[in-house]
Amino acid sequence: MTATVQKIEYRPDILGTGYECTDLEFPDDYEGKVIATLVRKKAKKQTSKAVLYIHGFIDYFFQTEMAEKFNEQGFDFYGLDLRKYGRSHLSHQQFYNVRHLSEYDAEISKALDIIGSEKQDSVLLCGHSTGGLITTLYAAHHPYHPLIKALWANSPFYDFNKTTIEKKLGIPNLSLLGKFLPNLKFPSGLNRWYTSSLHISLHGEWNFNLEWKKERYPYAHLSFVRAIYEAQKEIHKGVYMSVPTLVMHSHRTTNPKNWGVDAQSSDIILDVKDIEKYALKMSGNIQLCSIENGVHDLVLSALPVREKVYTELFKWLNLKMA
Template identity: 30%
Template structure:
């Protein structure tokens, strides 16, 4: 669940971000499930008087580094914010393993902090953009019922209105085709539940990393200590919490206007970089679409030919199509 009413967080750092003078980073400390944790809110300094904003939430083994994405929304007249969740990127600390979580619901505290800070900055309206696991985190957050009247009143006063959701290749289902997913979901869930302290060790560089990082011939330069080419070790406990969150979400109906952006094909298991670059190398697009259709009752879709898993990191034609799809959808929302 999100942080209870009255729980506080502390701003411990406020400085120019590593992305340069156009970006500000604020780090907050608060109580996590076992120890103090940190979350970092980054924002572009453009459009400081605008009251509408985008909040970007990254994926697994990830952090915010896509400055051009921020600049795209600045040009559209929005303010732009991104969060490095507890245990990720700028928020990694020695006290907890990278990417560790007891439950996906704990990231509700990070989102509470981000939204309350944005409200204090003068933002009244937010569209949240969630990539991969970030899409699952945000959807889980939005599905939480604020049943107590005093809680609902608090949120209305302390937070901006969340008027829309954009999902960039969201991790709404395990990476198997629908027919296979039906057969393997329960065995996987039983396995990770029986062995919660086990890990799949990260050893080899992934083909997906080789398609995007400049060290391997890709376009993008990002920190490999925060987004390792081989990934971090995969915790069975984390995977169990993912499966639980996906299952819980499948029983919800989220009515907020939502845009699902995904590739037109999956390239999981391909043997070469060239083959991998033809689509989403991380998730199965058909299972993703089916899960989204089940959960979101006000859903629009944008299928991006040859889009990578992170559509913004795709090659230029697909990246342009992705940005155009979001722009068109936002314009439609503004006119309704």
């Protein structure tokens, strides 16, 4: 059973008509006051099915097309901006600062409690990239949760996109250093063209807040490296998923040095071979789906590509959450 929650007061969200949001409050952490933000978009007809979506690193929820696709399929949609991201970032906080991914369990659990209190009894938990890693571990750590009926991982961050030597030596040593010097910055290695390939003012078709989803993020804190590495070690050993799980990824990875077609037709953030490798190590009802010409966030791919994403996703969901 879900926990008893007080009546939630929503306010209009920045995304416009039909979108509402509410702040979730938590005890102070190592930076002080902490909140997360739950965004809601209700389906036109009353339903007992819902989606809880978790964004990726340097990200927040803005994918209205995805929310409305779920609404059309009879799901109420909930997007969660994690602490220190997007709507939830407070002026005294470093963006995206985290020391262990379990910090996010509090807002996921509270969001699920709210969803349950709003008469939903079947939830698709889903996450993109770092959110895919977070939601995979949340589902694995909460087997047979009364609400979670399936998991959709969109290009989950199951491994660093690094060379073998960097993975075996560099990342573990950076992680260890991050235990003692969490605020030390290290080159992120993120491809410079990713956000440029998406934003309407640059080369893409999507409008989002460039302060919350930055065009460039050249340095990451070692605390983030450590948090991801510790979580990935569990994935690499193999986890049991008690709910049907769909892992989606692009059909290829590239690392363009200059602007070109690859930036809008491949994953330029993660190595899709790593995603597939570690998804196959998970046990349970696991299905993989490769999307031709998909970008890192598959629902932001070119129109024909994302139509394929939704076709495959809802075909799977109709079987697993009928």
